[in-house]
Amino acid sequence: MTKNLWRRAASAMIVGAILTIGAAMPAVAQAARVTVNGTPITDLQVAQRQKLFALEGSSGGSKGATEQLIDEAIQISEAKRLGITVSNAQIDEALLQIARNMNVSQDRLINMLQQGGVGMDTLKDRLRAAIAWNAITEQVIMPQVQISELQLDEQAANKVQDYQTFDYILKEVIFVGSGSGGRAGQANSYRSKFAGCDTAVDLSLAFTDAAVIDVGRRHATQLPEAIAKELAGLNVGGITKPRVVETGVSMLAVCEKAQAEDLTFIKSDLRAEAGNDVLVDQSAAYMANLRKQAKIIYN
Structure with a gap:
């Protein structure tokens, strides 16, 4: 699979933020709820992530917010281990892309977050983890993905x-x-x-x-x-x-x-489908292994 195709497959795994105005929740004290590889996740972070969930119209509650933050802490930790850094410029570009996708200005996006009681750092933290995981996927997981050309030939021949x-x-x-x-x-x-x-x-x-x-x-x-x-x-x-x-x-x-039977173009589509499926499975397995190895302490 070409690098660009892999890049598109990996990029498709980044979580998007589609926001609509929602109600704010009461502020809470900054007490560490969980520690992940020495990094604390506070009650305030969990509450902020729940507010972001509400803005997106998604559910998950306190448990869902906590588990997502744990995953992100693990992803950031793995990125650091691999020497992967996410620049502020990358975060800014991702924020701008979200605003474009929503057909609003970046100022309007910030205003929507504020009206929902969500600090800008909450969205930035999620984007930083998503971009880091995308880089991990491209650097570590993609090269491990193997697709059988023989199987692709057989599938393509059956589809002609x-x-x-x-x-x-x-x-x-x-x-x-x-x-x-x-x-x-x-x-x-x-x-x-x-x-x-x-x-x-x-x-x-x-x-x-x-x-x-x-x-x-x-x-x-x-x-x-x-x-x-x-x-x-x-x-x-x-x-x-x-x-x-x-x-x-x-x-x-x-x-x-x-x-003239030419399977090139059918195989290309099949390769993309198979590659996406394998990439999703291997990414999930990689993440599960990281969670298994992580030191997670619930307070």
Whole structure:
């Protein structure tokens, strides 16, 4: 699996903060409720995390907040052991991304936290642990993930349909512009006169706003299912029915067609799915082992 793909799979594991205004809870004294590898987790931290839960509309209560804080303390401890640091700039960027995802300004995000009685450090602490764990996942867990290529080959072969066993060289004929009704009429007229790729450009000159684009080589597994099925029923020199697309009305012309089973693109999707599943399982196992080794003292 490519590094970028792994990075996306790992990044998907970072917990997002989707906030809505909620009620504040009464303040509590700063007494250590739990100590994790020498790091205290206070009653105040637990209360603040519960408020953050309330803002997110999630449940968990005091126990859920405590357990999440324990996990985060362990993650930060492991990051330190591995020499991983999370900069303030990374935290700021994560906060900005949350605000963008919510379509609010960063000032508005801070104001929402304040109205819910949540200190900014509460969200920052969660983000610091999440970013640290993401780095641990990428540095330690990803390299351990193994996916059987033989199994992927077998799964991909079982997924290939008859219409997906062709390789094409295609041209796109597109009637550019809005007003799909009129464009579709021109496209159908073009299609009725179409006599093959060699004369595609010359034929387009007789129509308004028609363009012929070399798509090049495409395997059926690279194409949307409906198009792949239609192309499978065409011979060389055939052209698909008009389809409305964002830029106008489009048709695909078959310039070359050959029988060719290519599992590359199916395998790529299967690899991503399998990699995500394995990564989730191994990350959970890694975390469970860290918790088992951690010195957790409940007060």
